[in-house]
Amino acid sequence: MSTDDRISRRSVLSTLGAAGVTGFAGCAGGDNGGTDQTTTGTDGETMAGEGDATGTTTGSAGGASGTVKLGVIQPMSTDLKYYGMQALWGFFSGMAYKGDTDPVTGIESGEYTVSVGGVDYELYVRDTKFSADTAQTLATDLVQSEDVDMLVGCASSGAASRVITTVAKQANVPYMVGPAASADITGNSKTCGDMIFRAAENTAMDARSGGKYVAQETDVQQVYLFGADYSFGRAVVNNYESVLKANNVEIVGKKFVQQGYSEWKGLLDKASEAGAQGIVGGFTVSTLPALFTTYLNGDYNYRVFGGFATEITTSVVGQTLQKVFGKPLTEQKLQGKQFGPFTTRYHWNQYDNDINSAFVDMYSKAYGRVPDLFTSGMFTAASAIVQAVEESGSTEGADIASSLRGMTVAETPKGTDGYAFQKYNNQARSAMTVADPVPITDEWKDQWGAAIMPSDPVARIDASETTIPSDAEEMGCSL
Structure with a gap:
């Protein structure tokens, strides 16, 4: 990311201020208290375990060098945290698969580094608490203060839509939405865009x-x-x-x-x-x-x-x-x-291929459960980002986005070339x-x-x- 880009993003988001929250409050609607599929508390929601909030893993692959900063926002607390945790587990499994290493465990708010070949992926993980207001605040801070090259996440469609309109589009930063599932996100002119992508499946x-x-x-x-x-x-x-x-x-x-x-x-x-x-x-x-x-x-x-x-x-x-x-x-x-x-x-037993077998094995060993509904789309989101970096030979957000457009994702739990981003709305299509x-x-x-x-x-x-x-x-x- 260039210095001019960083200054521009800071100035745009600073002028947006609190008005961004008020101006889009109606779009969050029931999604602040609901979700694409709401949940109650369960033992599984705490499987992330304890652990230090900073970790580093390394692997081998690549076609670029440098650092990519990813701002990853998901609900990690409240009764809805299992949605965010399975999304994070799927994403970290995708990164681990591309880096030929084990997935990060003990995930909580903090910074993690996953190395794939010559590229260090710095993941700034933040807890949205399933709130559109919090998601917007966190996304703004990640762009302004951490200079992230790309945003990833949101399990709530209302939160994802808020981040798109008040942060990603305003600052022109690429955003990989997921697992938020409302079809409108990639089907409505207000929320779709050249820099808005979704590998995850939708309604x-x-x-x-x-x-x-x-x-x-x-x-x-x-x-x-x-x-x-x-x-x-x-x-x-x-x-x-x-x-x-x-x-x-x-x-x-x-x-x-x-x-x-x-x-x-x-x-x-x-x-x-x-x-x-x-x-x-x-x-x-x-x-x-x-x-x-x-x-x-x-x-x-x-x-x-x-x-x-x-x-x-x-x-x-x-x-x-x-x-x-x-x-x-x-x-x-x-x-x-x-x-x-x-x-x-997606569920763990619906696809019979080597990639899915490896995914089920690594995920279940790391997190104590089988991959769930949101995990394939988030694994694929990580796989696609790494593939975009390698194919473009660049760690710049704009170049990553350019490579993602129309991409067929090579390594996915639904098989080789199992997801492909449509050029007309940057939504990935995949089998069901x-x-x-x-x-x-x-x-x-x-x-x-x-x-x-x-x-x-x-x-x-x-x-x-x-x-x-x-x-x-x-x-x-x-x-």
Whole structure:
């Protein structure tokens, strides 16, 4: 980064001041208190362990030399910290894979250095506490005070959008978003941009893969859509509606409710009366247990679709299933209620290739659990950054961004060349899978704290079909 660039960024962000928080407060909405998939506390959320906040690891590879400073912002405290921790674990695993070393453990707020060939990647890790205000403040400080070459992170779509509009775009600093999943981030002209990238999968990819499977591989022709009344829930419902209609499935109703809504009998009865053969719920762990309990205890003839969530959300769903069906859960019990199948962005057992095998091995040894929903996208984010440095031969943020545009990422958990950044919006496309919920097997029960897990894939949706096309009505980004 040149001296002129640093001075320019400082001056721009200094003049922005507190007005940036006020001016964009409405865009954070419910995401300050919610998330793309909300969670409650769990043992797994503390698996990062204790440890010094400064560490150095080295490896071998490369095609450039020097230092790249990455400002990495994720929630690492509060009840939502598991989202941030699994994102960090995935990112550090990607860096370790590229450097042929072990992942950093004991991660907390602080500075870490991972060396890949002749390049030192200095990672300035900061805790957003799942707050858009905090994320903006931290991002501003990382750009102004630490002179980072690139920003990485945010599990909340509201926080990511805030950082994009008030920091990344204002200071013209590259930003690799993830795992924040709202499709709008890379689909809306206000938040997409030449310097805004996302390797992680998004809600449109959930819907385009899950919706197509419902339309083409099941006998469901009428669907009722439910969603939480904030950005994540609306994104799920809107994307499913678009995809299902395009595949000649009738939407017989849709309803948005507040997070934590629990009076589900009336709404599920309404879906039944409307002739629904399937329902989709765009909800988090604050709402799903009540919905599933009512559905599973009721006499409903329609199927439930959606997406496999993270371990902690899946754990709550598993507990609900055990209360209804008793222990032990069996495949027969689960199949009897038309529960699923569900789309998954990534889980450890969905991809059979050497890179994923190495990833599962290194991640589980370092962090005591198997890679989860957000980890492949964040591994790929790290892999892509290193690849961009090596291909460009430069450690400058602008050169890294230039190399990322249109890049096919060579080394990913979804296989060789498993992700590719689209030139029209800098969103990476990748394959998605569909799987049934099955009881946890003995092989994985010590590293996956839920009573159910994804089965082997029942379908795979090619990367060419998973993302919003450049000419689609809902694609508002054209770079």
